[in-house]
Amino acid sequence: MAPETPVARLRSVVVDCPDPAGLARFYAAVAGGTPEREDDPGWVVLRLPDGPRLAFQRAPELTAPQWPRSDRDAQQFHLDFDGGSTWEEMDASHEKVLALGARVLDAADREKKDFVVYADPAGHPFCLCRIDH
Known part of the structure; x- marks a missing residue:
């Protein structure tokens, strides 16, 4: 087809x-x-x-979404970024986004999930994902 x-x-x-x-x-x-x-x-x-x-x-008048709440102000969307293929690359990407003004929303079980959730400076969620290239 x-x-x-x-x-x-x-x-x-x-x-x-x-x-x-x-x-x-x-x-x-x-x-x-x-x-x-x-x-x-x-x-x-x-x-x-x-x-x-x-x-x-x-x-x-933007109200930032509340992570991980879905009962109010749902996130609506998020962006996923390739944070590297190794945990060393992910750690380096993590430090860089924090230095730029991001904050961690969810890093629990990152090795199992292969991603970490952050908020950008305006409060929108985004993820750094470990991607095997």
């Missing part, structure tokens, strides 16, 4: 946040790329080297 032609191509993942420029700089340090301001001061785009764009949209 031949695959169907897609309706559309993913252009951007848009993240609401109080400080679009600051959060774009955080993710540029995590994933690469250079933040680009658009004509709208409440909108910043980060073109990832090997993926879709991440866009950051000003939402001054």
Whole structure:
């Protein structure tokens, strides 16, 4: 069976946040790329080297999700990043994201799960995953 032609191509993942420029700089340090301001001061785009764009949209009244609660303010989405293929690489990635302003949400059983959950500076959850290459 031949695959169907897609309706559309993913252009951007848009993240609401109080400080679009600051959060774009955080993710540029995590994933690469250079933040680009658009004509709208409440909108910043980060073109990832090997993926879709991440866009950051000003939402001054944003309430960060409560991890791991799902009864209120569900997380809605999260981003997974390749943190390395060894635990030494994961440990180095862990220290770097903490230095950038992330905080740990869940590191329990990391060896069993192969990931650690963090919050970015605006409170959105993201994961560093151990990926066997």
